[in-house]
Amino acid sequence: MAEPPPRREPAPVRHFARITDLTLAVLTLVFFVAVALATGVRGPWEGAIPLGLLLGALLLVRRRWPMTVLLLSIGGIFLYHLTGHWSPAGWVWPTAVAYFTAATTPRVRWVGAIGLAVLLYSALDAHRILDWNPTRYVLHVAGEGVILALLIAAGLTYAATTRWRERLRETDDRARAAEERLRVSHEVHDVVAHTLAVVGVQLNVAADALEDDPEEAAAALRLAKEIRNRAMADLRSLITILRDDPGGTAPQADLASLDTLIADARTAGLDVTLDERGDRAAVPAITAIAVYRVVQESLANTLKHAAASKAEVTIGYQPRSITVEITDDGRGVPGGADVTEGHGLTGMRERVSALGGALTAGLRPGGGFAVRADIPVAGSTA
Template sequence: MAEPPPRREPAPVRHLARITDVALAVVTVVFFVAVALATGIHSPWRGTIPLALFLGALLLVRRRRPMTVLLLSIVGILVYHLTGDGTPAGWIWPAAVAYFTAATTPRVRWVAAIGLAQLVYSAIDFRWVLERNPARYVIHVAGEGLLLAVLIAAGLTYAAAMRWRERLRETDSRAHAAEERLRVSHEVHDVVAHTLAVVGVQLNVAADALEEDPAAAAAALRLAKDVRNRAMADLRSLIAILRDNPGDTAPQPDLASLGTLVADARAAGLEVTLDEHGDPAAVPAIPAIAVYRVVQESLANTLKHAGASRADVTIKYGPRSITVEIADNGRGAPADADVTEGHGLAGMRERLSALGGALTAGPIPGGFAVRADIPVAGSTA
C-alpha cells in the first residue's frame, strides 16, 4: 500500500496559525522597544528598534525553522548587548517565543543546553551588580532561569498534547476504517450469497433441460450470466472502497433496484410478491441500502435453504421508521425450535444494529419470516 502523504491542516487552522505568528511578532516588537525605552534607551533607532524588528520577523518562520529562529535570535541579542551602550535587562525573555517553539521539537535537549549557556553568559554579564546589590543580582539570574524552565516545560507540554491529539485522530481514523471494512464485508457477503443462489438455480435448470429443451437451457444460462455480471460490477465497486482511493466507487444499490431482485428470484423459480406502502422516494440513502440488503439476503436464504415456492415481501415506509417483512412457505424449523443464525442473518442484525434498528427471524405457521425495523435518520422515533 502506498505511503500516505503528510496530513495537511484545514485552511482555517492554517489561517489561524499565520494570524498567531503575526500577533506574536507584533507583541515581541512592541514589548521589546517599550522595555528598552523604560530602562533608559534614548536612541532606539541605533539598535533597539532594528533588533526588535529582526526578532519579530524571525517569528514569522518559527514553525518551519524553529532551531534556526532560536539561534539567530540569540545571536541578535548577543550582538545587541555587546554593541549597545545601554540595554534593557534580560537575555532570555526577548527570545521567549523562539525558546517555546524550539522546545516543541525533538531537539529539546539542545534547546536546554543553549538556554543554559545563554543564562550563564547573562549571569557573568550582570556580575557588576553583584557587589552593589546582591539581592537584585539573585532575582535577575533566578528570574531568567525560571523563565527558561517555564518556556521549555510549556513547549514540552504543548508537544505532548499535540502528539496525543494526533494519536487520538489516528485511532478514530482506524476505527472508522475498521467499521467501513466490516460494512463492506457484509455487502460482499450479501452480493455473493444472492448471486450464488440465483446462478445455482439457473445452472440446475440448464443441466436438467440441456438435452430435452436446449432453448430453455440457453435462456437459463443467459440469465445466470446476467446475474453474474451485475454481481461482478457490485463487487468491483465494493472492493474499490478497500483500496487507497475510493473516489471511483459506483453508487450502492437502493430501493430502485428491488425490482431486479424480485425478477431474479422469479426467474429462479420462486413466486415473489412485492408490496410497498408509503413513499420510497423520501427514504435517505443509508436506510435504503439496508432495506435492499435485507430483502436480498432473505430471498437468497429462501432460494438456498427453505425449499419454498413462494415469498411475500412487504415494505412499509413511514416518516420515522421502515418495516420490512419477508415471509415464505418453505420448510421452516418447528415453532419452538431455536434458529441457528448463519453469516447472513448475523450480518443483517449487525447492519441494522449499527443504524439503531432491529431484526427478528424465525419460523411461522407454514414457513419462515424475517422482519426488520429500520429507523429513518433524523427521526425521533
C-alpha cells in the same frame, strides 16, 4: 507499502496559525520597545526598534525553522549588547516564543544547552548589578532561569499533547477503516449469497430442460450469466474499498435496485410480491442500503433453504423509521428444531443494529419463515 504523505492541516487551521504568528510578532516588537522606553532607553531607532523588528519578523517563520529562529534571535540580542546597548527585558523574555517553539522539536536537548549557555553569559554580563544590589542580581539570574525552565517545560508538554492527539487520530482512523472493512465483508457476503442462490436455480432449470427444451435451457443460462455479470461488477466495486486506493468505487445498491432484485428472484422461480407504502425517495442513502441488503439476504435464504414458492416483501416508509418484512411459505425446520443463525442472519442483525434498529427472524405460526426489521431513519428523532 509506501509511507503515507504527511497530514496537511485544513485551511482554517493554517489561516489561524498565520494569524497567531503575526500577532506574536507584533506583541514581541511592542513589548520590547515599550520596556526599553519605559526604562529610559533613548534613541530607540538606534537599537531597540531594529532589534524588536528582527525578533518579531523571525517569528513569522518559527514553525518552519524553529532552531534557526532561536539562534538568530539570540544572535540579535548578542549584537545589541556588543554595540553598547543594554537589554532592559533581559535575555530570555525577548526570545520567549522562539525558545518555546524550539522546545517542541526533537532537538529540545540542544535548546536546553543553548539556554544554559545564555544564562551563564547573562549572569556574567549582569555582574555590575552585583556590586550595588546583590538581591536584584540574584532575582535577575534566578528569574531568567525559571522563565527558561517554564518555556522548555511548556514546549515539551505541547509536543507531547500534539503527539498524543495524533496517535488518537490515527487510532480513530484505523477503527473507522476496520468498521468499513467489516461493512464491506457483509456486503460481499450478501452479493455472493444472493448471486449463488439465483444462479443455482437457473442452472438447475437449464440442466432439467437441456434435453427436452434447449431454448428454455439457453434462456436460463443467459439469465444466470447476466446475474453473474452484475454480481461481479458489485464485487469489484466492493473489493476496491478493501485496497489501499479506494478511488473509482461504484455506488452501492440501494432502493433503486429493488425492482431488479425482485425480478431476479422471480426469474429464479419464486413468486415475489413487493408492497411499498410511502415514498422511497425520501430515505437517506445509508438506510436505503440497509433496507436493500435485508431484502436481498432474506430472498437469498428463501431460495437456498426454504423450498418456497411464494414470498411477500412489505416495506413501510415512515418519516422516522422504516419497517421491512419478508415472509415466505417455505418448509419449516425438521423436527421443530430452533432456527440456527448463519452469517446471513447475523450480518443482517448487525447491520440493522448499527443503525439503531432491531431485527427478528423465525418461523411463522402458519408455516413459512418471516424476517422483520425496524430501522430508524438517519437524522430523525424518536
